[in-house]
Amino acid sequence: MNSKYSYDEHSTTWPVFALALLSVATVPLTIQTLVTVFSSSKPTTGTSDGVSYDDDKHAPEPVKKYRKKTQKSHIFNKKGFFLLLAWLAIGFFSFKIYSTEAPSDVSSGVFDPYELLEIGFGTSEKEIKSHYKKLTIKYHPDKIRNKSEEEKKELEERFVLITKAYKALTDETTRENFEKYGHPDGPQETSHGIALPKALIEGALSPVLLAIYITLIGLVLPYLVNSWWTKTKSYTKKGVHNETATMFLENMLNFKPSEIVTVDTILQWLSEAKEFELIKPSSTSDDILQVFRAYLSRSNAKLSDSDYEVIALVPTLINALVDISATFRNTDITNTAFETLKSFSQALLPSIKNELLQLPNVDPAAVAKSPIVRLSKLMKLPKEEIKKVLGITSDAKLQETLDVASTIPIMNLVKSEFKVTGEKVVTPQSNAHISVKVIVKTGAQKNSDFRGKIAPEDMEEPDSFEYLKDPFKIVSEQPELPTAYTPYFPAQRQAKYVAFIVVQKDGKITDSPVFFHNLDLSNLLLTEEELKLESTDAKVGTFKIPFAQPTPTEPGKYQFRVIIKSLDYFTPDLDFPLVMTVEEPPRVEEISYDIPEAEEGSLADTMAQLKAGKLTEIDEEEEGDDDESDLEEEDWSDINTDTEDEDA
Amino acid sequence: MSLPFDYNNETKQVSLSEGITDEALLEEINQLNRLIKDLTSITTEVPESPEPSLQITNMLKKMIAGGVESLKKKQFKDAVTKLTLALEIQHRRTNWEHFGVQLSETNGILQARCDAYIMNKQYIEAYADADMLLSTQVNTVDNFLRKAIAELNLGKLQEAKVDLERGLCFHENDKRLADHLGLVNHAIAVENGEA
Numbered sequence: 012m013n014s015k016y017s018y019d020e021h022s023t024t025w026p027v028f029a030l031a032l033l034s035v036a037t038v039p040l041t042i043q044t045l046v047t048v049f050s051s052s053k054p055t056t057g058t059s060d061g062v063s064y065d066d067d068k069h070a071p072e073p074v075k076k077y078r079k080k081t082q083k084s085h086i087f088n089k090k091g092f093f094l095l096l097a098w099l100a101i102g103f104f105s106f107k108i109y110s111t112e113a114p115s116d117v118s119s120g121v122f123d124p125y126e127l128l129e130i131g132f133g134t135s136e137k138e139i140k141s142h143y144k145k146l147t148i149k150y151h152p153d154k155i156r157n158k159s160e161e162e163k164k165e166l167e168e169r170f171v172l173i174t175k176a177y178k179a180l181t182d183e184t185t186r187e188n189f190e191k192y193g194h195p196d197g198p199q200e201t202s203h204g205i206a207l208p209k210a211l212i213e214g215a216l217s218p219v220l221l222a223i224y225i226t227l228i229g230l231v232l233p234y235l236v237n238s239w240w241t242k243t244k245s246y247t248k249k250g251v252h253n254e255t256a257t258m259f260l261e262n263m264l265n266f267k268p269s270e271i272v273t274v275d276t277i278l279q280w281l282s283e284a285k286e287f288e289l290i291k292p293s294s295t296s297d298d299i300l301q302v303f304r305a306y307l308s309r310s311n312a313k314l315s316d317s318d319y320e321v322i323a324l325v326p327t328l329i330n331a332l333v334d335i336s337a338t339f340r341n342t343d344i345t346n347t348a349f350e351t352l353k354s355f356s357q358a359l360l361p362s363i364k365n366e367l368l369q370l371p372n373v374d375p376a377a378v379a380k381s382p383i384v385r386l387s388k389l390m391k392l393p394k395e396e397i398k399k400v401l402g403i404t405s406d407a408k409l410q411e412t413l414d415v416a417s418t419i420p421i422m423n424l425v426k427s428e429f430k431v432t433g434e435k436v437v438t439p440q441s442n443a444h445i446s447v448k449v450i451v452k453t454g455a456q457k458n459s460d461f462r463g464k465i466a467p468e469d470m471e472e473p474d475s476f477e478y479l480k481d482p483f484k485i486v487s488e489q490p491e492l493p494t495a496y497t498p499y500f501p502a503q504r505q506a507k508y509v510a511f512i513v514v515q516k517d518g519k520i521t522d523s524p525v526f527f528h529n530l531d532l533s534n535l536l537l538t539e540e541e542l543k544l545e546s547t548d549a550k551v552g553t554f555k556i557p558f559a560q561p562t563p564t565e566p567g568k569y570q571f572r573v574i575i576k577s578l579d580y581f582t583p584d585l586d587f588p589l590v591m592t593v594e595e596p597p598r599v600e601e602i603s604y605d606i607p608e609a610e611e612g613s614l615a616d617t618m619a620q621l622k623a624g625k626l627t628e629i630d631e632e633e634e635g636d637d638d639e640s641d642l643e644e645e646d647w648s649d650i651n652t653d654t655e656d657e658d659a
Numbered sequence: 660m661s662l663p664f665d666y667n668n669e670t671k672q673v674s675l676s677e678g679i680t681d682e683a684l685l686e687e688i689n690q691l692n693r694l695i696k697d698l699t700s701i702t703t704e705v706p707e708s709p710e711p712s713l714q715i716t717n718m719l720k721k722m723i724a725g726g727v728e729s730l731k732k733k734q735f736k737d738a739v740t741k742l743t744l745a746l747e748i749q750h751r752r753t754n755w756e757h758f759g760v761q762l763s764e765t766n767g768i769l770q771a772r773c774d775a776y777i778m779n780k781q782y783i784e785a786y787a788d789a790d791m792l793l794s795t796q797v798n799t800v801d802n803f804l805r806k807a808i809a810e811l812n813l814g815k816l817q818e819a820k821v822d823l824e825r826g827l828c829f830h831e832n833d834k835r836l837a838d839h840l841g842l843v844n845h846a847i848a849v850e851n852g853e854a
Contacts (some may be wrong), residue, residue, distance in 0.1 A: 264685050268794055271787065363814055384814070388852035458853055515828040544757040570828035572821065583851070586817060 018209035023111055025582045030104040037097040044090060045339040062416045063493030063506075069371040070498040077319040077501050112233060123461035124176035124189065136181060178353040207529045230440040237632045251331040259335045263344070272343045276360045277332070277351040278303050284328050290320050307360045309499060319501040325355050326504075333524060337511070340519035349509060349524075349576050356579045358499030365581040367401065369419075371498065372412045377402025384583065387421055392455035413498055419580050420532055422449040423458050425551065427573065428471055429591045431562070432482045436594045440561045444482065445512065445589065446472065447554040460542045461534075464549040486555045489529040493580035507578045510556045515570035515588065524558040530554075664688060671695055697753050711760050712752060719748050719764065726771055735779035742772035766796050774806050777812075785809040793822075800830050807839055816850060819843045 020023045030105050067075060069600040125132055130142050150170040152163070175196075178185040188197045205212075211220055247256045270276075282299040291298070299321060305313040306322050314322075329352045336344040354361060357369040365377045366386040381400040383389050389397060394409065403409045431441045448470055450461050472478060479487065492506035510525040533548045541547045554575060563569060566592050575585040663679045666672075672692050675685055726741035744767050752761055769788050776785035789806035796802060803826030810819035823840040830836060848854035 269791055271790060385851050388850060390854040454852075515825050518825070572825065583817060583847075586821055588828065 017204050017214065019206050024204060025208060026104040026107040026111070027205040030101060030108065033097055033101055033653050037094065037101060040090075041094055043100075044094060062418055062535050064415050065159050066494070066496045066498040066503070068498075069415075069496075071309075073311050073314060074319070074501055076317055076498060078503070080281070081315070081323075081502065124179040127172055128180070139177065139180055143173065146173050157592060247331065249331040249334055250327055252285040252289075255328065256285075256331060256335065258283050258285070259332050261337055261340065263339050266341070266344070269384035272347045274347060274351045277329075277344075277348050280332065281325060281328055281351075284324075286324055286328065287321050290324070291317050304360075306358055306499070307354055309358050311499070322355065323501040326352055329355075337520050339524045340521075342513050342518055342520050345511065345520055345524065346574065346576075349578060351577050353576075353581060356495065356497045356500055356504060357581060358497075359581070369496075369581050370401065370412050370416055372401070372403050372408045374402025385454075386416060386419060387454035390416055391457070398652045417453045417455065417535060418496060419454070419582060420451045420452055420530070420535060420577075422451055422552070422575070422585050423461075424448075424585050424587055425450055425465070427587060427589050429558075429562075429589070430472065430482070433443055434478055434596060436596060436598045437562055437591055438563050439566060439593050443558045443562050443591070445554075445556040445558065445571075447550045447556070447573065447575065447585070449512075449554065449575075449585065450549060451532055451552050453531065453535050455539075456534070456537070456542065461549050463545070463548055464542070465551055466548060470553040483557070486527065486553055487529055489531045489552065490528055490533075492527075492532070497579055504579055506580075508554070508575055509578055510554055510573065510575045512556060512558070513572040513574065515572055521571070522557075525556050527554060562591065562593050566595055568592050668752050669752075671699055689797055694754055697755075708757050709757050711756050715748060715752055722748060723768060723771065726775070729776070730771065730775055733778070738775040738804055739772060739781070742768055742775055746772065762795065766792060770801065770805075773809075777805065777808055780812070782809045782812040786813060796828055800826060800833050800836060804839060806834060807843070811843060811846070816843055816847045820847065 036078070049126070067078070070078065125134075128139065128142055128146065128362060130139060134142075146195045148168070150166055150173060151536040152167050152170060175185070179189040180186065188194065192198045208214075211217065245253050249256075259280065278300060280295040282303065284299075287294070287296075287299045294302075302314065302318045302321055306318070329348050333345050336348060350361065354365075357365065359365050359368050362368065364375075364378050365382050366384060367373060367381075367389060368375060370386075377399070377642075378401060383392075383400055389400060390413070392400065397413070398404070398409055401412065401414060424447065426446075428446055429437045429443050430446045431437050431443050434441065437443055450458075452458075452461065473485070491509075495504045497504050505528065508527040508530065509524045510527065512521045513519065514521055530552045533550050537547065537549065556573065569592075571589045571591060573585070573587055573589050577584070662676075663681070663684065664675050665672065665674050672695065673688050675681070675688060707775050720769060722741055722745040726738045726745060729735070729738035729741060746765070749761070749764050753788055769792050773785050773788035773792065776782070776788060786806065786809040787804060789809055792799075792802045793806055807819040807822045807826070810816070810822065820840065820843045823843060826836045827833065827840065845854065
């Protein structure tokens, strides 16, 4: 072997190397998988815990089958299989490392003559000699008896070393060698090892390795790059096909403002999506429209698995459409698109009675006859009457229906305002957001039931530093919304709300809609008796809608309309006017701290001068010179407080 | 360079080339054709002035007066017919006539017709007219009211509320809008079983 490198002939190093590489990938992946498995198992385990209801129970047979087929198990999937293999390999390598004997330390370790002779540094030559003699007697190969072959070998090695160590400390040349090169035998050969067995590179296995290299670099890598590139090229960031996005864009451009947008318009647009052509190559947009209609009229017998695939894709497409229509600032199309999404969630054609029709066990004919349209009206009726309105005959079925109905949250607006973090008023040119406080309730609970049950501090924003740092945190800190009751939809949907702001002046949307996944639904669990008690506390839900542009420069009133919709249930949306009153910030009350003046020439002094100079200018414009001294003082105190903080 | 449309020398009409179906282009071509037709049918040598044609103005005035008269006499069906006719007469104006005048005429007729529809309980038609009116002439109390009333009667309480609220943004102290909003809010509460 002429190679300069020594291979890992005894498989001592490469398993360690492989183990390290493998665990770098496997351990984080396992943790991540475990986290998702545990967090996702939570909402599905509680089948009817009051705030969510397992819609699989009421899903029609074909939907159930489709869901089962497409539902990916969190553990038994490709990733799980890979993880299993990886852990097996880790186990194998660990075993291998454990069972392989490391080359004996004696020969490979650092040469330390003092240690070998078991004496301290600076021992006299005489003592060294006597110690050496003792040891030679103990380790001399001739003295060893009754030992196994291996032990004999080890002792022999040790004897040689001891002799060397003795020489290193007594013999002149050996000592020199030891001092110069760290070894009594003179310079040692340096060797570089490769943590791969030789067979893999120079032996019989080398063609295999070459083949692996060729497939990786020549085939797998180009394939991955190519598929990634074609995907980024043909799909937008929102995950829809480019042709679909272009189609939406064209429809938006050619849309006549005089036309009234309906769910049908949106269905027509959706049906032309390129994605459907890819799923069902033989069908035209009319066929897709037929599929939509069949699904929305709940004729599941007409639908095949590929049809369900089409339906399951609709929310993605609607999200992309909304993205485009919000860029065009079109309120009607955006709003109707979300209505369409609701229709798909519940598999219902647009109808004024949808609030009742979304419940299970309902007879549409009976509902059509009744004048009641709202869920909240229905649930306040006596049970017998509810039966009549919904056309339900058995008590058990009615209970089931009511169980579902009481998981559908209805929102009641209690407070809404524009907020600028850290300010009492909305100041010009600042970053504002809309804070909306709502009471979540079931249809059976009355708005008046909640009077006096809300803690006043729930209505106000917290005044903490944490809040100032991230005012949106209080929204995401609310419990996550459970899966929605959408038994007809081919996949389980996590409940979601969407909010967008409309400028009243031109009736157009300000920014892209904002989605919400968090809202406290615990009010749904309050029973009638609990609501009667004085001591019961109701929860207040918070939505915060960011306002992308800075507030106007001119103080004044600006009117907006805020819309918050559920994407899953037919319930009355929150839709209310909101006025943004832009004001100059009020003068801060003068507080005099008894703090010494800043030293002349210090940083604080310079800052104060700079600031005072700037403020004086503004002051002159506004009111004259009277307040000048006050302002100055105020600034002094301000700066000085800072200095004190630093000192403390 | 070949364009995706052809020109017929005899009829002086432009049409889309075969095999091309572009609706946006087709619409523009239709508009162009209409303009050409209007222009070629003029008997005078010089194109007419953009002043509104007196003949049509007179006919319109008569028709609108008739419509409003029927409205006052509570013959709503009659009023709708007359006002629809008035709208058609208005459409006969040539395209180069003053646009501002045409728009305000259309708005006037639409307003009257919308009222007639509401009186005649044709709320869907009234809703369409009011929607059109709101897109051409936002800043009027009456149009917000018209749309809201149509929506209220169609059972679209939420939409009525939104429109009234929007109207109140422009006319903060308008009593009619505020009253109607109160009415709608009450209706919503009743519908929800709150009141």
